[in-house]
Amino acid sequence: MGDHSAPSVVTACRNTALRLLGRREHSVAELRRKLQERGFDTDTIADVLADCRRLGYLDDDRFAHLYSEQLRRRGYGRLRIEQMLKSKGLSAACVAVCVTACCAEAGQIEDCRRVLRKKLQTVSGEATAPRTAERLYRFLMQRGFAAALIRQVLDELRWPTGGH
Structure with missing residues (x-):
């Protein structure tokens, strides 16, 4: 019975991640937090996040670009966009590149x-x-x-x- 529990936990975590990503883009940190809130362990989450990145389902640069464009269309300025990107757990380098591109x-x-x-x-x-x-x-x-x-x-x- 113990042999079947590990794969089912990984499958459940992967399915949860894919369901969340199917609704909208997420940053890696944001998806990690949501999976932790659902009770998945750190190692399982790390494996699932790595799979999602490898398959192209999870990409912080893509998320940052799409999210910043969405915020800009909603009437937010550079400083607020920068703050909101940082709140999603994105690296300072990723935020800087994205804000420079988005907010001329x-x-x-x-x-x-x-x-x-x-x-x-x-x-x-x-x-x-x-x-x-x-x-x-x-x-x-x-x-x-x-x-x-x-x-x-x-x-x-x-x-x-x-x-x-």
Whole structure:
């Protein structure tokens, strides 16, 4: 009976990993954590992750690229994308390469403008009021856009950004 338990644990772990990967891309660290949460042991997880990488089902570079593009389309700036990639357990080198490729400065300016235009549709009150400009500045900062970039985009609209 003991001979049959090890292969079934590996099979169960592999099936769980494939089911998770079938839903969406995952980073290696993220998939490892999810398998650990489901009670699989470290050695079994390591074997399954190695198989998934070898077969091309699991690739941190591919995950980082797809995830960063998704975040960018959702209106996040370079700084926030970088933070979110790191939170997925990706290496600093992987994050740096991906963010550099995904978040060129010209693209970030256009992304910031797009997010600002969308936000302006929901802003109440005088659009040029200093308080409104400050709220928009904070909103764009939370979205992960750089301060200089935000000032540039707000200045294009001739909005004061205070001492920022």
